[in-house]
Amino acid sequence: MNTVLLIGGTDSSGGAGLAQDIRVLADMGVPARLVVTAVTAQGAGGVTAVQAMPPELLQAQIDAAVSLGPIGAVKIGLLPSLEIADLLAEICPDAPIILDPVLRATAGGALRRDCASLASFGALWGRATLVTPNLPEAAFLLSVPDAPNRRAIVAQAEALRRTGARAILLKGGHLPGEIVADCLVTENGARWFRAARLPGSRRGTGCALASGIAAGLAQGLTLEGAITQARRWLRASWPKQAL
Template identity: 40%
Template sequence: MMIPNVLSIAGSDPSGGAGIQADLKAISANGAFAMAAITALTAQNTQGVQGIHLVPPAFVQAQIEAIFEDIRVDAVKIGMIATAEIAETVALCLQGCDAPIVLDPVMIAKGGAPLLQPDAVAVVRDRLLPLATLVTPNLPEAAHLLGTQTATTRAKMEAQGRALVERGCHAVLMKGGHLTEGASPDCLVTQDDLRWFESKRTDTRNTHGTGCTVSAALAAQLAAGRDISTAVAAAKAYIAQAIAHADALTVGSGHGPTHHFAATCAPIQDISS
């Protein structure tokens, strides 16, 4: 069986919990071959972002073009874009792409640091969103894209999801982790349907990179040929398991990462003897 190839276009997280590093793990854990075009380097750890070094747009373009010139791309995940210029460049590179595109509109890091410049929001909304097969905003991100207040109820989540679909994307997965209810509900809105996905909320502080992880998992599932609803169900089950086992890791003293390989990871055996 052919293994699908997935390209992530996003920023780097040297601590390994979010960004490109999380994407590579999540794509691999979901059965695809992972590739990466880096838009920004960050200095960060589990306690927050200390610095951002942007990759020149021309070199972002060179990375993406190098992949498409040589390698079959079965899905694309877009994460941290950072600037309007990089967003325009990515949109230009993906014009005419017939592979599924998952857009995760990364705007603010877990610790509160801004990861998208204010003038880039309109470009992400007007240029990248219409290219997307699936957009995966959390509730603050969805509100920011729409210029409205953050949804606080399921009814408002549904309404904002429909408003984003009307802006040109095929489907939106409204991630409900910011709701205060005991569950963690997500709402999938397509052009002609709406479906809720439920999962138990895990009490842990190790949730760094969850948005990156689930969007990358979705890209891998779509690359394998699954329909959007099936892909969402699989990706949500994957991230729920990764969060549920996150406390098995001892990474940093702040918001730690999820356990991307919880399903397959086993202790390394000592074979020295």
């Protein structure tokens, strides 16, 4: 039951997407199964091409992964279209779902072929146990400016939760400062997770954190326990992973 089903896109640079997810779970000792939603071409110039999987091939991948045994948690990254999102809402295994709403590559370039509004996540938005946007993603989905401070982060996380999400972890790494603070908003209110900023490149940290949280949930941790464990793993392992 501690197996995580990774659903997302390939990244030809190897720095994010499923490649990053697999590295995280391997380092944490958690088994993974894979479902590819899209193939992307990414290099020094950012995203140059995105090809979504046909729905029937997505269905076949899910069926094959589930046939191998129980799934403890699901981590979903790149969703190239509303059609894919709605299909996953119907066929995802009955397990905790971590949805990382990837919209653009860090190196530049859109990863979705539609407008990537809240509506473009369909019924999957409300099925997810936790949604993990960063500040630009949250601002885009709410059609507001990026949060300029921590009070605004709480307000935006609460606004996203009111759209039907069960819980929001709004990642504050885009704010300046030596301390990075992420805000978790659930039906029980808000809780902050704080730590010193990591050195060096932070490309792929969003994928890594979401995968680490899914690993913790698959291991039976609470949501807050899984977030705490994933953040600790990220701090201990990220410089090695980012090489």
